[in-house]
Amino acid sequence: MNSIISYYTTRFGELWDKSLGDLANEAFKGVLQNAALQKENIDAIFVGNMLAGVVEDRLLLSAFLAQLFDTNVPIYRVEGACASGGLAFQMANQYLRSNKNSTVLVLGVEKMTDVSGPDITKALATAASFDEQVAGLTFPGVYALIAQYYLNKYRYTESNLAAISVKNHIHATYNKEAHFRRSVTIDNVLESSYIAYPLKVLDSSPISDGAAALILTNRPDLIKKSKSAHILASETATDTISLSKREAIDTLKATVISGKKAFSCAGISQKEINLMEVHDCFTIAEILALEDLGFWEKGQGGHMAKDMVTHRDSGNNLIVNTSGGLKAAGHPVGGTGVKQIGEVYLQLTQQAGARQVKQHNFGLAHNVGGSGGVAVVTILGV
Amino acid sequence: MNSIISYYTTRFGELWDKSLGDLANEAFKGVLQNAALQKENIDAIFVGNMLAGVVEDRLLLSAFLAQLFDTNVPIYRVEGACASGGLAFQMANQYLRSNKNSTVLVLGVEKMTDVSGPDITKALATAASFDEQVAGLTFPGVYALIAQYYLNKYRYTESNLAAISVKNHIHATYNKEAHFRRSVTIDNVLESSYIAYPLKVLDSSPISDGAAALILTNRPDLIKKSKSAHILASETATDTISLSKREAIDTLKATVISGKKAFSCAGISQKEINLMEVHDCFTIAEILALEDLGFWEKGQGGHMAKDMVTHRDSGNNLIVNTSGGLKAAGHPVGGTGVKQIGEVYLQLTQQAGARQVKQHNFGLAHNVGGSGGVAVVTILGV
Numbered sequence: 012m013n014s015i016i017s018y019y020t021t022r023f024g025e026l027w028d029k030s031l032g033d034l035a036n037e038a039f040k041g042v043l044q045n046a047a048l049q050k051e052n053i054d055a056i057f058v059g060n061m062l063a064g065v066v067e068d069r070l071l072l073s074a075f076l077a078q079l080f081d082t083n084v085p086i087y088r089v090e091g092a093c094a095s096g097g098l099a100f101q102m103a104n105q106y107l108r109s110n111k112n113s114t115v116l117v118l119g120v121e122k123m124t125d126v127s128g129p130d131i132t133k134a135l136a137t138a139a140s141f142d143e144q145v146a147g148l149t150f151p152g153v154y155a156l157i158a159q160y161y162l163n164k165y166r167y168t169e170s171n172l173a174a175i176s177v178k179n180h181i182h183a184t185y186n187k188e189a190h191f192r193r194s195v196t197i198d199n200v201l202e203s204s205y206i207a208y209p210l211k212v213l214d215s216s217p218i219s220d221g222a223a224a225l226i227l228t229n230r231p232d233l234i235k236k237s238k239s240a241h242i243l244a245s246e247t248a249t250d251t252i253s254l255s256k257r258e259a260i261d262t263l264k265a266t267v268i269s270g271k272k273a274f275s276c277a278g279i280s281q282k283e284i285n286l287m288e289v290h291d292c293f294t295i296a297e298i299l300a301l302e303d304l305g306f307w308e309k310g311q312g313g314h315m316a317k318d319m320v321t322h323r324d325s326g327n328n329l330i331v332n333t334s335g336g337l338k339a340a341g342h343p344v345g346g347t348g349v350k351q352i353g354e355v356y357l358q359l360t361q362q363a364g365a366r367q368v369k370q371h372n373f374g375l376a377h378n379v380g381g382s383g384g385v386a387v388v389t390i391l392g393v
Numbered sequence: 394m395n396s397i398i399s400y401y402t403t404r405f406g407e408l409w410d411k412s413l414g415d416l417a418n419e420a421f422k423g424v425l426q427n428a429a430l431q432k433e434n435i436d437a438i439f440v441g442n443m444l445a446g447v448v449e450d451r452l453l454l455s456a457f458l459a460q461l462f463d464t465n466v467p468i469y470r471v472e473g474a475c476a477s478g479g480l481a482f483q484m485a486n487q488y489l490r491s492n493k494n495s496t497v498l499v500l501g502v503e504k505m506t507d508v509s510g511p512d513i514t515k516a517l518a519t520a521a522s523f524d525e526q527v528a529g530l531t532f533p534g535v536y537a538l539i540a541q542y543y544l545n546k547y548r549y550t551e552s553n554l555a556a557i558s559v560k561n562h563i564h565a566t567y568n569k570e571a572h573f574r575r576s577v578t579i580d581n582v583l584e585s586s587y588i589a590y591p592l593k594v595l596d597s598s599p600i601s602d603g604a605a606a607l608i609l610t611n612r613p614d615l616i617k618k619s620k621s622a623h624i625l626a627s628e629t630a631t632d633t634i635s636l637s638k639r640e641a642i643d644t645l646k647a648t649v650i651s652g653k654k655a656f657s658c659a660g661i662s663q664k665e666i667n668l669m670e671v672h673d674c675f676t677i678a679e680i681l682a683l684e685d686l687g688f689w690e691k692g693q694g695g696h697m698a699k700d701m702v703t704h705r706d707s708g709n710n711l712i713v714n715t716s717g718g719l720k721a722a723g724h725p726v727g728g729t730g731v732k733q734i735g736e737v738y739l740q741l742t743q744q745a746g747a748r749q750v751k752q753h754n755f756g757l758a759h760n761v762g763g764s765g766g767v768a769v770v771t772i773l774g775v
Contacts, residue, residue: 064446064472064519071474071520074766077631078522078638083650085629086767087484090446090470092453102469102484109490137446138453140460247467249459256460268465384456385468 013107013229015391016237017046018353023221023341024190031063031122032079034222034343038118039080042224046237052114053226055085057103059095059119060345065134066126076118092138093292094247095119096348097378097387100225101245104389107229114230119349120222131218135344138381140253151215151293153254153382155207158295161261162209167313169209173200174316175294176213176338182323183335185366190219190341214294219341223349225356238360243277243373245389246270252384263383266303270377273388274305279373281305284390285328286358286374287321288351291336300377301331304388323368333358333366348378352389359393395489395611397773398619399428400735405603405723406572413445413504414461416604416725420500421462424606428619434496435608437467439485441477441501442727447516448508458500474520475674476629477501478730479760479769482607483627486771489611496612501731502604513600517726520763522635533597533675535636535764537589540677543643544591549695551591555582556698557676558595558720564705565717567748572601572723596676601723605731607738620742625659625755627771628652634766645765648685652759655770656687661755663687666772667710668740668756669703670733673718682759683713686770705750715740715748730760734771741775 019041021034029037043050058076063069073086091098096119103117123131136149143153158172177197183189195213203213227242228234248268254260274280281304289304291297298312306329307315315321321331334340334354337347355374357363376389401423403416411419425432440458445451455468473480478501485499505513518531525535540554559579565571582595609624610616630650636642656662663686671686673679680694688711689697697703703713716722716736719729737756739745760769 061452065452068515068519068526069523070443070447070472071634071763071766073473073631074520074634074763075522077766078633078635083630083632083646085483086631087480088472090452090472091455098469105491106487108492109487133450137450138456140457141451144450248465249455249468250465251460252453252456253460264465381453381456384453384459 013104013227013242014234014239015225015242015356016228016233016239017042017226018356019045020188020223020350020353021221022188023219023343025124026220027124029220031120034122034220035076035118035120036079038120038222038224042116042226046226048226050080050082053084053116054113055106055115057099057115057117058086058088059099059348060088060121061090061092061095062121062123062134062344065137066131091385092380093344094348094378094380094385094387095345098247100349100352100389101247101387103227104242104245107227112230114226114228114233117225117227117349118222119346121343121345122220123218123343124220142253142255151206151210154293154295155210156254157260158209161295164261165310165313169201170197171313171317172214172294173197174319175291175297176200178319178322179291179332179336179338182333183339186335186340189335189339190217191339210293216292216337216342219343221341221343221346223346223353225349225353238362240356240359240391240393243390243392244273245387246272246276247385247387249385250383252381254382261299263299263303263379263386265383265386266300266377266379269386269388270304273390277390283373284375285330285371286355287331288334288354289331289377290379291332291338292342304377330368333368348387351376351378355391359391395486395609395624396616396621397607397624397738398610398615398621399424399608400738401427402570402605402732402735403603404570405601405725407506408602409506411602413449413502416504416602417458417500417502418461420502420604420606424498424608428608430608432462432464435466435498436495437488437497439481439497439499440468440470441481441730442470442503443472443474443477444503444505444516444726447519448513473767474762475726476730476760476762476767476769477727480629482731482734482771483629483769485609486624486627489609494612496608496610496615499607499609499731500604501728503725503727504602505600505725506602524635524637533588533592536675536677537592538636539642540591543677546643547692547695551583552579553695553699554596554676555579556701557673557679558582560701560704561673561714561718561720564715565721568717568722571717571721572599573721592675598674598719598724601725603723603725603728605728605735607731607735620744622738622741622773622775625772625774626655628654628658629767629769631767632765634763636764643681645681645685645761645768647765647768648682648759648761651768651770652686655772659772665755666757667712667753668737669713670716670736671713671759672761673714673720674724686759712750715750730769733758733760737773741773
């Protein structure tokens with residue numbers, strides 16, 4: 012069975028002194044070292060990156076990395092906006108399913124802070140549809156429309172959303188690679204500036220630099236000698252790029268479909284998952300994720316969020332975003348999907364250090380591109 | 394065994410009245426119709442595209458296409474510069490190797506003529522290394538350095554290169570989808586304007602719009618009822634992005650490695666290949682391809698080119714670029730790798746119409762990204 016045997020992440024944050032190459036190289040070397048492997052042991056590399064072509068004139072990242080890593084193996088660059096990392100992992104898992112005795116490396120990397128705020132916002136908006144771009148909608152605006160709809164429909168207030176941010180910021184205080192390692196209060200969130208009503212600065216994930224890498228293998232000898240987690244499922248689905256073309260805007264159909272496929276493939280149910288990293292690019296997105304993945308009834312998420320039932324110290328059986336999520340651990344877009352799976356791997360294999368929660372057997376990672384145009388759901392087991 | 398069962402290509406050219414979506418949609422519908430399949434028969438879509446993010450602010454092409462095609466299946470966008478199409482095919486073949494009874498669609502698409510000449514040249518140069526970009530080197534310049542080196546080393550003249558262009562233009566006269574359907578003479582090529590010495594306008598592939606699509610399956614029932622070609626091998630390798638970091642600049646190591654792997658995987662030798670589409674982005678590149686793939690000794694290609702030994706009417710056993718190649722059939726970058734494989738498929742299955750050559754059993758397609766930072770070699774058989 013395909014297994015993860017190593018993980019490494021750089022710090023996430025505004026890393027002014029690191030280039031895309033520096034970040035990629037640190038993650039590449041780190042993940043090999045953690046596995047006690049050499050680059051010669053790697054048969055192929057899958058790279059998730061969204062923006063290098065747009066913000067730093069760098070396409071053909073595969074050859075750039077081949078030179079940096081001094082290798083001639085196949086390197087695949089996959090782009091699916093903020094799901095680029097999850098997709099790279101999903102393809103790597105496919106690759107292993109058709110190549111016995113193989114070992115592959117998945118790298119997610121993004122360098123976002125070398126351009127201005129407006130420029131990076133515009134670059135991110137290239138993952139929106141043209142009707143949205145032309146209307147001046149950037150991603151905070153798109154998710155704000157979803158949040159308005161959700162709050163109105165189920166009669167919640169902004170404080171229901173704010174609780175997601177508070178929980179994830181608390182989780183991030185345990186994570187030394189997190190972009191933000193400080194807790195915030197409900198009042199802090201509610202008093203922060205509006206970006207697009209009802210979403211405020213503290214409802215939003217930051218613009219981060221960072222890279223994360225995983226090593227996957229189906230070689231029994233490597234699995235045996237490593238702290239390993241099995242890949243029970245990694246599934247993806249697509250949906251319309253335009254919010255306006257959806258049947259319902261408070262459901263991400265790509266999440267629903269990929270989640271169902273992943274649970275079916277893994278042969279387990281929601282009840283058996285105790286640990287998840289979900290795509291909380293904005294606070295509303297974490298609520299939708301739990302609903303769309305079948306953990307909560309539609310409309311129930313606002314209550315659950317406010318009660319912080321997925322807090323690490325809640326005593327409940329489902330903990331969400333132990334890393335701090337995109338919100339507080341940071342969101343270097345190509346890196347995020349890889350980090351999410353890495354966090355689940357660390358927790359399941361009891362390597363999560365200060366943020367380790369109790370032993371669990373199954374974990375899930377959920378990565379979204381755009382406003383839900385693509386989603387990837389991965390389930391790991393030990 | 395994985396097989397190709399359908400192919401469709403749009404016209405290649407300056408298609409002012411067609412958008413990227415129009416081209417993608419035409420190829421998608423055309424390839425389904427040629428296979429007498431519905432979109433519901435397709436399990437996943439692999440898309441090769443280089444430039445949509447850079448030239449038209451369109452990332453997350455997967456969701457854009459999901460909306461256009463009205464589907465929720467997995468869609469993977471792969472970027473490897475001018476090898477994007479070949480890589481999408483290579484990944485689709487991997488997918489089928491790990492998914493029984495599946496059918497996938499490969500789409501290569503590029504819309505290049507909506508921006509100015511200098512802008513598209515700059516966009517293409519994002520696949521070069523930073524040292525080359527900073528030095529003002531665009532791809533004609535990079536290949537010109539290779540051509541200068543080659544001509545000097547083996548004591549050839551520009552007319553040796555020109556013969557490649559003449560042959561490919563003749564081949565394109567048989568191809569109704571070609572960007573250029575007129576023949577040129579050696580003198581025409583030699584008298585055309587220099588782009589970067591020794592390469593001239595008529596040594597260079599054009600800036601084209603276009604899309605091409607293939608359907609691949611491992612379902613025996615679909616293979617049986619279709620004109621099908623088996624995928625004997627599809628392999629890729631990487632190399633340095635910078636020309637200056639190579640051991641030799643007249644050898645594309647990525648071609649050498651992927652070629653060797655493909656022949657080994659297919660279990661046949663060069664002698665058994667009678668039909669090839671190779672990556673002639675510039676005339677020199679076709680010569681290097683034949684040498685690097687082991688058909689000609691290094692340095693011999695100049696003579697072979699001048700004698701037009703791979704011309705369709707040469708009476709020899711190896712015909713190269715029956716489509717007209719990138720040079721004359723056109724080079725919509727994401728579309729090229731898919732079109733190359735499609736051309737080999739049509740020829741092997743006797744569906745090539747006016748440009749049909751005699752019956753052959755094996756064919757090869759060779760697709761390159763950048764100045765050789767990545768290459769894909771695919772071998773088909775009937």
